[in-house]
Amino acid sequence: MSRWKTILIHGFLIFFTAMTLYPVLLVVRKSVTPGDNFERSLSPIPSRVTLDHYSEVIGSRDFNGRPLFWRIVLNSVVLSLATTLVGMFLASTSAYAFSRLRFPGRRMGLMMFLVVQMFPATLIMIPLYVILDKLGLLDSLVGLVLVYSTTAIPFCVWTLKGYFDTIPREIEEAAWIDGATRFQMFWRIVIPLSRPALAVTALFSFMTAWNEYILAETFLSRETSYTLPVMLQHYVGTHSTQWGKFAAGAVLVSIPVMALFYILQKHLVSGLTAGGVKG
Amino acid sequence: MASVEFRNVVKRYSDHTVISKLNLFIPDGKFVVLVGPSGCGKSTTLRMIAGLEDITEGDLFIGERRVNDVLPRDRDIAMVFQNYALYPHMTVRDNLSFGLRLRRIPPSEIEKRVADAAEMLGLQEYLDRRPSQLSGGQRQRVAMGRALVRRPQVFLFDEPLSNLDAKLRGEMRREIARLHHRLQTTMVYVTHDQVEAMTLADIMVVMEKGRIRQVGNPMDVYSQPADAFTAAFIGSPTINLLPVEVRTGEVERITTIEGQGFSLQVTARFMHYQGDGLMGIRPGDVRLSSDTGNLQGRIDVMEPLGHRVLYTVDTPAGSVLCELDASEARWKPGDAVHVVFPMELVHLFEADGDQKSLLLEGGTI
Numbered sequence: 145m146s147r148w149k150t151i152l153i154h155g156f157l158i159f160f161t162a163m164t165l166y167p168v169l170l171v172v173r174k175s176v177t178p179g180d181n182f183e184r185s186l187s188p189i190p191s192r193v194t195l196d197h198y199s200e201v202i203g204s205r206d207f208n209g210r211p212l213f214w215r216i217v218l219n220s221v222v223l224s225l226a227t228t229l230v231g232m233f234l235a236s237t238s239a240y241a242f243s244r245l246r247f248p249g250r251r252m253g254l255m256m257f258l259v260v261q262m263f264p265a266t267l268i269m270i271p272l273y274v275i276l277d278k279l280g281l282l283d284s285l286v287g288l289v290l291v292y293s294t295t296a297i298p299f300c301v302w303t304l305k306g307y308f309d310t311i312p313r314e315i316e317e318a319a320w321i322d323g324a325t326r327f328q329m330f331w332r333i334v335i336p337l338s339r340p341a342l343a344v345t346a347l348f349s350f351m352t353a354w355n356e357y358i359l360a361e362t363f364l365s366r367e368t369s370y371t372l373p374v375m376l377q378h379y380v381g382t383h384s385t386q387w388g389k390f391a392a393g394a395v396l397v398s399i400p401v402m403a404l405f406y407i408l409q410k411h412l413v414s415g416l417t418a419g420g421v422k423g
Numbered sequence: 424m425a426s427v428e429f430r431n432v433v434k435r436y437s438d439h440t441v442i443s444k445l446n447l448f449i450p451d452g453k454f455v456v457l458v459g460p461s462g463c464g465k466s467t468t469l470r471m472i473a474g475l476e477d478i479t480e481g482d483l484f485i486g487e488r489r490v491n492d493v494l495p496r497d498r499d500i501a502m503v504f505q506n507y508a509l510y511p512h513m514t515v516r517d518n519l520s521f522g523l524r525l526r527r528i529p530p531s532e533i534e535k536r537v538a539d540a541a542e543m544l545g546l547q548e549y550l551d552r553r554p555s556q557l558s559g560g561q562r563q564r565v566a567m568g569r570a571l572v573r574r575p576q577v578f579l580f581d582e583p584l585s586n587l588d589a590k591l592r593g594e595m596r597r598e599i600a601r602l603h604h605r606l607q608t609t610m611v612y613v614t615h616d617q618v619e620a621m622t623l624a625d626i627m628v629v630m631e632k633g634r635i636r637q638v639g640n641p642m643d644v645y646s647q648p649a650d651a652f653t654a655a656f657i658g659s660p661t662i663n664l665l666p667v668e669v670r671t672g673e674v675e676r677i678t679t680i681e682g683q684g685f686s687l688q689v690t691a692r693f694m695h696y697q698g699d700g701l702m703g704i705r706p707g708d709v710r711l712s713s714d715t716g717n718l719q720g721r722i723d724v725m726e727p728l729g730h731r732v733l734y735t736v737d738t739p740a741g742s743v744l745c746e747l748d749a750s751e752a753r754w755k756p757g758d759a760v761h762v763v764f765p766m767e768l769v770h771l772f773e774a775d776g777d778q779k780s781l782l783l784e785g786g787t788i
Contacts, residue, residue: 315511319521320494320495321498
């Protein structure tokens with residue numbers, strides 16, 4: 145490759161990396177800059193540095209004087225983990241059925257999953273509200289777990305089915321002859337071989353729950369049952385916005401997700417089935 | 424150990440018939456090779472024994488037991504797949520022991536069986552490796568070991584050597600032969616490679632388009648093919664098949680074979696028949712001569728194969744392949760030669776339908 149080509153390609157990459165990172169850097173600058181105005185300056189370097197916004201966010205308390213921030217973090221963590229577990233269980237089992245079994249309604253089911261994906265989430269908000277209300281699950285994390293895990297299922301099923309399809313059938317047939325039941329074939333062969341796809345879908349489910357705002361804002365009314373995105377939004381008022389706390393909160397919220405990406409990235413590498421069958 | 428029997432077995436996918444009325448008895452302890460071109464139904468037949476394919480009609484027995492509705496895991500069989508189908512996330516040791524662990528065999532017994540199989544197949548040093556760290560030949564050994572530790576009633580092999588290179592294929596072929604000799608367990612082996620079929624089989628089953636063409640000892644199938652298809656499929660280089668006209672008298676049993684540019688008379692070997700036929704003669708049975716023969720021709724191609732030389736001879740009857748000892752091969756491309764068909768080595772088939780052999784019952788070649 146010629147030197148100019150290298151320079152051009154790298155220039156291109158650096159430009160888009162900067163485009164992606166710049167807004168994030170501005171938020172980080174705001175989170176450590178005193179005051180609540182969002183300065184128009186484009187420099188990502190803060191003029192003065194303070195951690196007051198962070199301590200205010202972390203130290204916030206509810207009406208009864210109990211720590212509010214940690215309560216909300218706990219809500220979000222429990223909600224996201226529960227969504228991931230429930231969603232993964234439902235998605236992996238149904239994806240396996242869609243991939244390996246032939247049954248009436250199989251094509252239809254797969255198509256419906258795609259169709260459902262085409263509606264914006266706000267459209268199903270009102271029916272969901274009515275359903276949760278009748279079930280008495282408004283203002284509860286259980287209700288949200290159900291909503292999130294079911295909305296994440298279509299994407300997870302398609303991703304997992306696509307991956308399961310690439311696992312050679314013969315490996316399962318060998319296990320079947322070796323004495324495995326259908327469930328053992330799934331649990332001891334297919335699941336361990338699908339780590340990359342499972343990591344992707346788990347991450348997706350987790351982030352769906354972690355970042356979702358509209359449904360949470362609609363279904364949750366008590367401050368103590370808020371999730372982190374709802375908490376953030378409440379710093380943005382009608383008349384004044386606490387930009388400092390908002391930015392600090394935003395940075396805090398994204399840390400776990402970044403950590404999760406970092407932990408899962410080695411599982412995101414595909415090619416685990418290498419060696420099982422002739423490549 | 425057990426026999427395997429197909430009784431009027433039919434396999435259909437919606438309206439497409441893959442296997443039509445299969446009747447086959449595989450005696451206990453025999454090495455049976457199903458051989459045929461791709462799409463002939465040999466793999467489907469094997470997979471029906473394994474229970475991986477349903478049987479549309481008819482009955483399948485393993486031993487005394489009708490197994491049509493028995494799950495693969497309950498059939499007491501083991502299978503070696505073409506693409507090995509190892510468990511990629513497990514070590515060789517775990518691959519070998521997986522089936523035994525599922526069947527709750529005591530750990531001490533598992534250890535012993537794995538050690539035995541590893542020793543028999545030379546896998547001791549690789550027990551803690553993953554399949555991805557093994558070569559093709561080693562993976563195939565693991566696949567065989569996985570079958571071996573189970574000590575099944577029937578071993579099934581689905582083209583196990585077709586992914587290996589030629590040298591390794593020969594080695595593994597001999598290893599499988601040794602294994603059968605040692606275990607004396609029923610083995611059913613599918614291949615499209617006639618060398619594997621010839622060398623391994625006690626009983627060879629030639630299949631085409633979902634039907635059995637011929638069953639028999641490999642040498643018998645080679646020397647007395649039941650039809651033109653079998654004659655052409657078994658044997659390398661391929662048998663010469665020349666269109667001829669046949670007249671066999673009912674009384675004196677003399678067969679006159681008239682081809683393009685040649686004519687032969689054969690005594691008392693073929694059944695009564697008048698009409699179009701195909702004359703078959705193996706390249707190794709054809710002789711060449713500079714001065715006299717059945718058919719005149721000219722050398723088209725000469726292929727030296729080491730101790731043998733393969734000639735393609737252009738004749739009025741078409742191309743004739745002739746395989747000679749290198750010491751007899753004194754012709755060059757372009758030379759005029761006479762082709763000799765030794766009449767005691769000639770095969771004769773009907774030209775139409777299944778192209779059945781016209782050889783008399785008890786007749787020999």
